[in-house]
Amino acid sequence: MAESVVNFVIERLGDLLIEKATFLHGVKQNVEQIRVELSRMQCFLKDADKRQDEDDSIRNWVSEIREVAYDAEDVIGSFTIKIATPISNPLKRYACFFNRASNLYDVGSEIEAIKARISDLTRSRQTYGLTVVRDRQGSSSIAFEKQRQLRWSYSHVIDDHIVGLQGSINELVAELMNEEKHGRVVSICGMGGLGKTTLAKEIYRNDHVRRYFDASAWAYISQQCKPRDVWEGILIKLTSPSKEERDHILKLREEELAKKLYQVQIEKKYLVVLDDIWSIEAWKILSPAFPSSGKGRSRILLTTRNKDLASFVDRSGLHEPRNLTEEEGWELLQKKAFPRNGDPDFIRSKDKEQLGREMVKKCAGLPLAIVVLGGLLATKETVYEWDIVLRDILSYLKRAKGHEQHSTVPEVLALSYHDLPFILKPCFLYLSHFPEDFEIPRRKLVQLWIAEGIVSRHHEAEGDETIEDVAERYLGYLINRCMVQVGALSSTGRIKTCRLHDLMRDLCLSKAKQENFLQTVRCLDEGMMVDSSSSSRMLSEAKSTGKTRRLAVFLPSDVDNLIPSKYKEDSNLSLRSLIYFHASKCRLVSWQLTKTILEFKMLKVLDLEGVKGPYEKLPKDIGGLVQLQFLSLKKTHIQALPSSIGNLIHLKTLNLQTISKLSWDPTVQIPNVIWKMEGLRHLYLPKWCGNAVDKLQLGNLINWQTLVSFPANKCDVEDLRKLTNLRKLVLNDPKHFNNLLKIFNPQNRTLSCLESLSLTSETLSFPDEVVDVTQVMLSCRRLKKLHVEGRMEKLPEYHQFPPNLAKLTLWGSKLEEDPMPTLEKLPNLRILSGWQMFMGKKMVCSNQGFPKLKSLLLRGFSKLEDWTMEEGAMPSLCRLEISNCTKLKTIPDSLRFVKTLQELEIYGCLFKINIGSEGEDFYKVQHVPSIVVRN
Numbered sequence: 045m046a047e048s049v050v051n052f053v054i055e056r057l058g059d060l061l062i063e064k065a066t067f068l069h070g071v072k073q074n075v076e077q078i079r080v081e082l083s084r085m086q087c088f089l090k091d092a093d094k095r096q097d098e099d100d101s102i103r104n105w106v107s108e109i110r111e112v113a114y115d116a117e118d119v120i121g122s123f124t125i126k127i128a129t130p131i132s133n134p135l136k137r138y139a140c141f142f143n144r145a146s147n148l149y150d151v152g153s154e155i156e157a158i159k160a161r162i163s164d165l166t167r168s169r170q171t172y173g174l175t176v177v178r179d180r181q182g183s184s185s186i187a188f189e190k191q192r193q194l195r196w197s198y199s200h201v202i203d204d205h206i207v208g209l210q211g212s213i214n215e216l217v218a219e220l221m222n223e224e225k226h227g228r229v230v231s232i233c234g235m236g237g238l239g240k241t242t243l244a245k246e247i248y249r250n251d252h253v254r255r256y257f258d259a260s261a262w263a264y265i266s267q268q269c270k271p272r273d274v275w276e277g278i279l280i281k282l283t284s285p286s287k288e289e290r291d292h293i294l295k296l297r298e299e300e301l302a303k304k305l306y307q308v309q310i311e312k313k314y315l316v317v318l319d320d321i322w323s324i325e326a327w328k329i330l331s332p333a334f335p336s337s338g339k340g341r342s343r344i345l346l347t348t349r350n351k352d353l354a355s356f357v358d359r360s361g362l363h364e365p366r367n368l369t370e371e372e373g374w375e376l377l378q379k380k381a382f383p384r385n386g387d388p389d390f391i392r393s394k395d396k397e398q399l400g401r402e403m404v405k406k407c408a409g410l411p412l413a414i415v416v417l418g419g420l421l422a423t424k425e426t427v428y429e430w431d432i433v434l435r436d437i438l439s440y441l442k443r444a445k446g447h448e449q450h451s452t453v454p455e456v457l458a459l460s461y462h463d464l465p466f467i468l469k470p471c472f473l474y475l476s477h478f479p480e481d482f483e484i485p486r487r488k489l490v491q492l493w494i495a496e497g498i499v500s501r502h503h504e505a506e507g508d509e510t511i512e513d514v515a516e517r518y519l520g521y522l523i524n525r526c527m528v529q530v531g532a533l534s535s536t537g538r539i540k541t542c543r544l545h546d547l548m549r550d551l552c553l554s555k556a557k558q559e560n561f562l563q564t565v566r567c568l569d570e571g572m573m574v575d576s577s578s579s580s581r582m583l584s585e586a587k588s589t590g591k592t593r594r595l596a597v598f599l600p601s602d603v604d605n606l607i608p609s610k611y612k613e614d615s616n617l618s619l620r621s622l623i624y625f626h627a628s629k630c631r632l633v634s635w636q637l638t639k640t641i642l643e644f645k646m647l648k649v650l651d652l653e654g655v656k657g658p659y660e661k662l663p664k665d666i667g668g669l670v671q672l673q674f675l676s677l678k679k680t681h682i683q684a685l686p687s688s689i690g691n692l693i694h695l696k697t698l699n700l701q702t703i704s705k706l707s708w709d710p711t712v713q714i715p716n717v718i719w720k721m722e723g724l725r726h727l728y729l730p731k732w733c734g735n736a737v738d739k740l741q742l743g744n745l746i747n748w749q750t751l752v753s754f755p756a757n758k759c760d761v762e763d764l765r766k767l768t769n770l771r772k773l774v775l776n777d778p779k780h781f782n783n784l785l786k787i788f789n790p791q792n793r794t795l796s797c798l799e800s801l802s803l804t805s806e807t808l809s810f811p812d813e814v815v816d817v818t819q820v821m822l823s824c825r826r827l828k829k830l831h832v833e834g835r836m837e838k839l840p841e842y843h844q845f846p847p848n849l850a851k852l853t854l855w856g857s858k859l860e861e862d863p864m865p866t867l868e869k870l871p872n873l874r875i876l877s878g879w880q881m882f883m884g885k886k887m888v889c890s891n892q893g894f895p896k897l898k899s900l901l902l903r904g905f906s907k908l909e910d911w912t913m914e915e916g917a918m919p920s921l922c923r924l925e926i927s928n929c930t931k932l933k934t935i936p937d938s939l940r941f942v943k944t945l946q947e948l949e950i951y952g953c954l955f956k957i958n959i960g961s962e963g964e965d966f967y968k969v970q971h972v973p974s975i976v977v978r979n
Contacts, residue, residue, distance in 0.1 A: 400421070874896055
């Protein structure tokens with residue numbers, strides 16, 4: 045990791061020497077000498093990194109190198125803030141001129157001190173016998189990784205690599221469906237990484253289980269057990285309530301909520317999975333909402349690491365999955381390490397098999413360790429490289445004397461970290477910011493990496509790749525190495541969220557603490573916090589080695605102090621990143637955005653998402669954070685921005701979206717200064733922008749990629765012509781849609797990079813003005829997502845649609861002509877959602893139509909009587925929802941041929957559909973695991 049820090053600082057110093065050459069006159073030569081010396085030092089860091097677990101002296105040497113590199117950036121960074129920041133006031137500029145000599149003297153002295161420290165470290169390097177390690181993991185390491193990419197498998201299909209679980213699956217399915225069983229709770233118990241959640245998922249989606257139970261619900265519990273959140277989520281999932289019923293559930297008192305959830309499980313046959321429940325206390329808190337005994341009816345399946353908990357709940361329902369045998373472990377390792385195993389041209393070396401079997405023995409039969417090891421080996425092409433991995437495992441084992449049987453697992457997981465190219469190590473460590481079981485948004489993670497320079501323009505891009513594309517590629521590398529898990533996927537198949545397994549998160553937290561990468565604290569009382577990098581989660585005073593440069597603060601619901609006192613006393617110049625996480629039911633708290641935060645002048649990231657306060661205007665001192673590159677005020681109560689925010693010329697991401705769950709959306713006053721932020725790439729505006737003296741000017745922000753809630757009434761639509769790199773555009777006011785259409789010209793390909801376009805309405809009624817999207821489609825050929833609200837006379841011809849369109853939403857289009865013959869020809873359409881899309885009586889879907897469609901939602905087709913679907917249509921359909929189609933007579937007969945269909949939901953339709961085993965329509969959908977009908 046120290047290698048990554050030094051590399052980053054070398055790049056940063058190089059940039060400063062170019063960008064601030066005028067201001068560095070007098071110290072430029074010394075800065076260049078520091079950069080050169082750090083470059084030389086970097087050559088030895090790989091050897092030191094590999095050996096720091098062997099020798100405390102080497103570990104200290106690495107730590108000192110890391111700190112001196114950071115300090116060098118601090119010195120130059122703080123100097124440029126004082127000297128190089130543009131000042132518009134002539135008097136202040138005049139005063140700064142006289143301070144310049146003093147500042148140059150100070151920074152010169154500090155640079156000399158840093159040079160002396162580097163010289164001492166250079167001499168001590170010889171004492172430790174550190175040598176230059178030359179391999180393919182240097183600056184070209186990512187290019188080398190790309191050459192191997194085709195050999196890798198993807199972790200979002202990791203559950204398909206099921207080995208050694210079939211017996212447990214059969215046993216647990218039979219137990220859950222046994223109506224003579226007295227206890228209602230079945231527990232899967234075992235250590236982390238044993239595959240408990242994987243086993244539970246296989247049971248949850250088992251065809252026999254889906255048919256047997258009326259409905260099922262899944263809830264993640266984790267260490268932070270929040271009973272109301274759990275109960276609400278389960279009840280909503282089991283009962284599929286209408287909007288009014290949902291609102292009623294959300295207003296219930298906790299005891300009423302628990303009683304209602306308890307009652308529905310008595311009345312019907314439901315399956316509830318409680319995943320990762322940690323303690324008996326947590327079960328006692330949750331249990332009032334769950335029947336725990338009595339024959340038949342609903343069942344609870346829980347996963348836990350706590351055997352005492354499983355025995356306490358129901359000893360007869362305890363199931364402990366076994367560790368994999370060596371043969372099973374080798375089978376699993378092959379699936380991860382040899383993704384081309386099924387390729388007829390693939391040859392597996394006997395030498396690799398021998399080495400692989402030796403490594404499997406060291407994993408103690410733990411599936412997670414084998415999967416992670418397989419992900420590591422998938423990047424190793426030669427027998428020599430496999431032999432090095434085996435030797436690394438053996439060297440770790442020699443250090444782990446006297447540990448229990450499974451103590452080797454952390455070492456196996458740590459191998460993947462140490463094997464990462466230095467560019468990827470900080471990307472992985474950054475994930476330590478996020479809470480346990482947190483679904484990490486891919487888009488936000490990428491923006492944070494870029495804001496801190498972890499991924500920068502210095503990193504190699506292919507073709508027309510943007511820096512965001514490079515960051516997403518890096519995330520893909522971590523996923524392919526099985527260090528990060530895929531959460532949700534978007535409609536286009538891209539990663540939407542990711543997460544860390546508990547054991548991998550423990551490794552991430554441990555390495556982040558060891559490398560002084562991040563301090564993570566949970567505020568309880570003043571000066572007290574939970575040290576989240578400790579597996580015991582015990583209360584302790586926050587401790588850190590060196591300066592604190594990143595701080596993740598976890599707020600309870602009633603905190604009134606945003607900065608723990610320990611960090612108020614720390615050096616203001618050291619903090620680069622300040623990110624807050626808050627309790628999900630955080631009430632309004634009485635704090636103000638004090639100058640304490642605004643004094644951290646080196647801040648690059650300030651994320652206040654969800655931290656609510658009674659203030660209305662952001663303090664004008666925010667303009668002093670000139671290094672800021674990421675600022676999120678999402679879901680705060682800020683209602684006005686100061687004009688000084690225009691000073692944030694380096695800002696890349698600005699999120700001003702207001703609270704989405706309120707019945708009202710406050711207007712946010714935005715001054716006409718956004719045009720000054722020339723580095724801005726991602727802007728998320730509130731739904732309503734306040735009145736401005738002049739229209740907001742946006743046209744010169746040519747780097748923009750994301751513009752959400754474009755205020756057409758406050759901006760000149762013509763400005764959009766200049767945003768040639770825009771990829772995502774959301775317009776919340778369709779009455780300006782026709783004005784927007786004027787800028788689209790198929791010949792000029794205006795907004796030709798656009799991939800996602802949303803033209804939505806914030807009201808419940810759809811605009812009646814006729815819209816024509818033909819020009820948009822011809823101009824924006826890269827579109828993958830399109831959401832349009834408003835009446836259409838006809839659809840464009842199918843060949844006029846963008847070829848890669850994956851998600852299409854048409855609300856209120858009220859087409860008179862059947863849209864299916866056109867839409868079914870779109871080759872890559874995966875999601876089609878229509879609300880009042882078609883006003884005709886008959887709709888036809890042809891054989892081989894909709895070849896890749898996975899989700900179809902038909903809502904409010906109020907005149908539709910007959911829906912004909914030919915055999916062979918929609919061969920990939922997984923989910924079908926029909927709601928408020930009041931004249932539809934029945935579902936299509938040919939649904940029986942759609943073997944991929946997993947979910948069928950029918951709401952508010954007047955036709956009677958008998959789908960029970962004796963029903964006349966059962967043969968059409970008897971293969972569908974989940975069916976919900978509410979007339």
